[in-house]
Amino acid sequence: MAWSVASSLDRVGHHRRSADWVAQLWRSPDARLLKLDADASFTTQADGTLRLVKPFVDHDPQRHLLLGLVEGAPVFAVQAVVDGEVRSLREVGGSLSDVERDIAAAATALVRWHQLEPQCPRCGGPTRVTDGGYARHCERCDEQHFPRTDPAVIVAVVDVDDRILLGRQASWGNRVSVLAGFVEAGESLEQTIHREIAEEVDVTLDRIRYFGSQPWSFPRSLMTGFFARASSTAVCVDADEIAWAGWFTREELAAQLEAGTIGLPGPSSIAHRLIATWRSEPTVW
Incomplete structure (x- = not known):
């Protein structure tokens, strides 16, 4: 893609x-x-x-x-x-x-x-x-x-051991994904990333790297993708948007996918591409 x-x-x-x-x-x-x-x-x-x-x-x-x-x-x-x-x-x-x-x-x-x-x-x-x-x-x-576009961030958070943080909403069944949220009035993309990750899972970040973007017409978003490195690893979900979240090594994620205990976002999404990129190569800062 x-x-x-x-x-x-x-x-x-x-x-x-x-x-x-x-x-x-x-x-x-x-x-x-x-x-x-x-x-x-x-x-x-x-x-x-x-x-x-x-x-x-x-x-x-x-x-x-x-x-x-x-x-x-x-x-x-x-x-x-x-x-x-x-x-x-x-x-x-x-x-x-x-x-x-x-x-x-x-x-x-x-x-x-x-x-x-x-x-x-x-x-x-x-x-x-x-x-x-x-x-x-x-x-x-x-x-x-003119048509309005609503900017949003979608972030693959990794820790110093290169584990990825994935979570799910209550309605998603066993599917997990990286975390995302809309940009609020007066915010930069970077400020949105720090706020959303803190609100959803209470994790702090010390580095952010741009990955790519994708138009997401549901109904009119622009998803801006990033990798971010966590400076804390204790996870506390907000229980409103996120029902569960946890850290995965590449081996743990592969094993659960093979067992069918979790699923990933569809291949048309930038969320899928973020996760696939992390799975295929070390996260370099």
């Missing part, structure tokens, strides 16, 4: 402001459309790839969202009735190619945003879709609005 490289989805930010240009792309012979249902789920082909269809109706700028160009070919998204068995990005993201994942993530985020904010958050007036779907314009106060 090449989240650290440039995306092959060209979002054509300078051109999509022209409604005529976007409409012309819709009529392009190589245009493709991803249909999503009201839950922002979609269908895949038998081989697991995205099911993209050719547009065949007249272009509707209020419904047809231009995601961008892939190797020059325009890709759109629309919320509509979807035939067949649908899957969410959370379910199938790990099996999609990098560019397909970018398409699905952009489509999911935009569809959910247009669902949630059809009116102006400033004055309550009606808004219209502009910029090919990446903005809404208020007809009452003339304000321009």
Whole structure:
């Protein structure tokens, strides 16, 4: 999952402001459309790839969202009735190619945003879709609005013996994961990390290293991943967000996974990638 490289989805930010240009792309012979249902789920082909269809109706700028160009070919998204068995990005993201994942993530985020904010958050007036779907314009106060992204941190905490701290919420069954939380108003990412880890498991940290990020459109988060070294190891869970947490060596984690006593996050998540990176190589500070 090449989240650290440039995306092959060209979002054509300078051109999509022209409604005529976007409409012309819709009529392009190589245009493709991803249909999503009201839950922002979609269908895949038998081989697991995205099911993209050719547009065949007249272009509707209020419904047809231009995601961008892939190797020059325009890709759109629309919320509509979807035939067949649908899957969410959370379910199938790990099996999609990098560019397909970018398409699905952009489509999911935009569809959910247009669902949630059809009116102006400033004055309550009606808004219209502009910029090919990446903005809404208020007809009452003339304000321009853009999709909001909620930043969150997700942190693989390790101790001086290179054990990893994993925990679970009460609703997760036997699945465990690294710890995460949303950035609060006025916080830096680093401040959020210290606060969240202290609140959830009462562990203090002395070093933080950036790992990578991932769009997580459930509904509109950006997960920023880090490794952090613990300066304390006594764990006291908050019992609100975290029901249980504990330290694992690589051997202990492998044994419990093989026995089926615990499970890990799905392969489409940055949580999975953080844990997999720790399992495959020593944490270097």
